[in-house]
Amino acid sequence: MTVLQEHFTMSNGVEIPKLGFGTWQTPDGVAPKAVQTALRVGYTHIDTARAYGNEAGVGQGLRAAGVPRDSIFVTTKVPAEMKTYEQAKQSIATSLAQLQFDHVDLLLIHAPKPWPEMFKPGAPRYFTENAAVWKALEEAFHDGQARAIGVSNFAIDDIENIASQCTVAPVANQIEFHIGHTQDELVAYCQAQGILVEAYSPIATGKLLDDPGIAAVAAKLGKSVAQVCIRYALQKGTLPLPKSVHDTYIAEDAQIDFVIDAGDMAALDAIGDVND
Numbered sequence: 001m002t003v004l005q006e007h008f009t010m011s012n013g014v015e016i017p018k019l020g021f022g023t024w025q026t027p028d029g030v031a032p033k034a035v036q037t038a039l040r041v042g043y044t045h046i047d048t049a050r051a052y053g054n055e056a057g058v059g060q061g062l063r064a065a066g067v068p069r070d071s072i073f074v075t076t077k078v079p080a081e082m083k084t085y086e087q088a089k090q091s092i093a094t095s096l097a098q099l100q101f102d103h104v105d106l107l108l109i110h111a112p113k114p115w116p117e118m119f120k121p122g123a124p125r126y127f128t129e130n131a132a133v134w135k136a137l138e139e140a141f142h143d144g145q146a147r148a149i150g151v152s153n154f155a156i157d158d159i160e161n162i163a164s165q166c167t168v169a170p171v172a173n174q175i176e177f178h179i180g181h182t183q184d185e186l187v188a189y190c191q192a193q194g195i196l197v198e199a200y201s202p203i204a205t206g207k208l209l210d211d212p213g214i215a216a217v218a219a220k221l222g223k224s225v226a227q228v229c230i231r232y233a234l235q236k237g238t239l240p241l242p243k244s245v246h247d248t249y250i251a252e253d254a255q256i257d258f259v260i261d262a263g264d265m266a267a268l269d270a271i272g273d274v275n276d
């Protein structure tokens with residue numbers, strides 16, 4: 001079995017394909033072709049968001065591919081800025097209308113704070129607001145609009161805030177995770193709680209492509225830097241979400257059926273954060 005055919009089982013029993021296809025910064029007009037290419041090379045899991053402005057194109061591409069709805073896994077997100085129950089309800093309805101699907105497979109709160117405040121020291125934490133937004137996600141889950149619900153960019157205390165008040169627990173946390181940026185404490189917490197970690201930006205939005213340390217491991221294995229980055233995230237027990245709009249890259253990124261041995265994983269672990 002190839003990675004493309006494998007699944008993680010989330011804590012609510014829903015299976016999620018082990019590799020997902022990202023669509024951030026994929027324009028709405030480009031999304032149909034990118035998504036169709038992804039399905040053609042074997043992806044069955046597509047990640048979008050209201051904030052990406054491409055749900056319509058993603059939905060169009062998925063339908064044009066002519067595959068049964070239940071053979072694909074679609075994730076979308078309630079925007080980080082929408083912090084009331086009513087806004088979240090409205091956003092979920094809009095997402096489904098844009099995608100032209102009656103449900104998504106995974107629905108996430110995009111971030112615990114609005115983006116302008118996300119990395120601002122001393123910004124409010126939005127605990128009460130996130131609990132209200134979570135209520136809307138729980139209703140979507142109960143109404144069959146989402147087969148699973150989760151969070152994104154949530155820190156441990158953001159998750160604990162939801163966990164202490166919810167009736168449906170979050171099954172996934174989609175976070176930035178790549179070589180040099182592995183958020184070990186948060187990942188260990190999520191994995192101990194049975195929360196699946198989805199690794200967004202597994203190639204650091206392209207910033208790792210020129211890294212000489214990764215290039216050395218890639219040359220040794222006869223793989224590309226991108227493939228080593230994606231495989232690294234998978235071997236750490238996370239679910240990588242690579243993004244591309246180029247057919248050759250989309251196909252290449254799906255070919256990660258190889259093993260990085262312990263020595264090379266240690267060498268990759270030692271690489272510093274490209275964001276610093």
Ligand SMILES: NC(=O)c1ccc[n+]([C@@H]2O[C@H](COP(=O)([O-])OP(=O)(O)OC[C@H]3O[C@@H](n4cnc5c(N)ncnc54)[C@H](OP(=O)(O)O)[C@@H]3O)[C@@H](O)[C@H]2O)c1
Nearest residue numbers: 022023024200201202203204205206226242243244245246
């Ligand atoms: N929840 C969140 O807040 C959040 C935040 C960021 C990302 N995400 C999700 O995670 C996905 C991936 O993250 P990302 O978009 O930041 O980037 P990424 O997958 O880390 O990197 C994408 C970049 O790498 C390039 N690339 C991909 N494969 C390549 C290859 N084989 N060879 C050379 N270049 C290659 C792409 O080029 P081209 O596109 O030009 O082909 C693009 O510039 C997003 O699309 C989104 O779905 C979520």
